[in-house]
Amino acid sequence: MTTDYHSHILPNIDDGSDSVETSLKMIKMMKRQGIGTIAATPHFHAHRTDLDSFLAKRSRAYEKLMAESPVVSDVHIGAEVAIEKGISELEGLEKLCISGTRLILLEPPFTNYSDWIVEEIDDIVNSRRLLPIIAHVHRYMGLYSKSELSGLLSVDAVFQINAEAFESFGTRRFANKLIDSGRDFVFGSDAHNMGDRKPNFDLITKRVSAENIKHSDNILKSALVNEADSEFVF
Numbered sequence: 001m002t003t004d005y006h007s008h009i010l011p012n013i014d015d016g017s018d019s020v021e022t023s024l025k026m027i028k029m030m031k032r033q034g035i036g037t038i039a040a041t042p043h044f045h046a047h048r049t050d051l052d053s054f055l056a057k058r059s060r061a062y063e064k065l066m067a068e069s070p071v072v073s074d075v076h077i078g079a080e081v082a083i084e085k086g087i088s089e090l091e092g093l094e095k096l097c098i099s100g101t102r103l104i105l106l107e108p109p110f111t112n113y114s115d116w117i118v119e120e121i122d123d124i125v126n127s128r129r130l131l132p133i134i135a136h137v138h139r140y141m142g143l144y145s146k147s148e149l150s151g152l153l154s155v156d157a158v159f160q161i162n163a164e165a166f167e168s169f170g171t172r173r174f175a176n177k178l179i180d181s182g183r184d185f186v187f188g189s190d191a192h193n194m195g196d197r198k199p200n201f202d203l204i205t206k207r208v209s210a211e212n213i214k215h216s217d218n219i220l221k222s223a224l225v226n227e228a229d230s231e232f233v234f
């Protein structure tokens with residue numbers, strides 16, 4: 001069984017699952033695709049939501065889902081944190097890490113590249129001592145120039161690849177190059193619903209070697225082991 005690092009399975013919290021029923025269907029489908037561990041990563045936008053309200057809403061959504069005994073019980077709560085100016089200074093940022101770890105899923109903005117994006121990531125690493133996972137990094141291919149993309153790929157982080165990257169030639173080539181580059185990488189479905197963004201991790205298991213899937217799985221396993229006794233775990 002493998003790990004899905006990016007999903008919107010928590011009900012009624014963002015543009016992902018719209019009900020507990022949808023969440024359960026998504027989780028069942030994920031299980032059929034070989035997923036044993038799920039990071040539940042609802043969107044968090046600091047300019048839209050106050051952190052405490054988000055955390056309270058997230059706990060309620062998680063508890064509501066868990067009360068229904070989903071077939072995959074190994075669900076780690078986290079968030080997909082939008083990189084905004086000043087995000088590295090947000091009080092309580094560490095509460096958005098994947099539970100039991102210092103791994104935090106960060107989503108670069110879908111705008112033109114600016115230096116502050118990488119500066120925020122660097123500050124999250126150096127000042128907050130967190131381990132960023134850069135969400136669906138292949139999506140920035142069309143937005144950033146080659147050198148800007150190299151700048152993003154030079155941060156001290158783990159790079160997350162969505163299943164959809166393996167559907168088309170250009171992004172598949174990018175993903176394979178990233179995997180071969182020696183950087184740390186993880187996979188995710190970024191599933192939102194049972195319609196146009198349903199769980200599709202099977203695309204990854206078809207296209208990626210078992211060894212590379214194991215690499216992805218091991219990032220969470222080692223984070224959980226290494227950080228079990230750390231004072232920095234949340």
Ligand SMILES: [Fe+2]
Nearest residue numbers: 006008080190
């Ligand atoms: Fe997402």
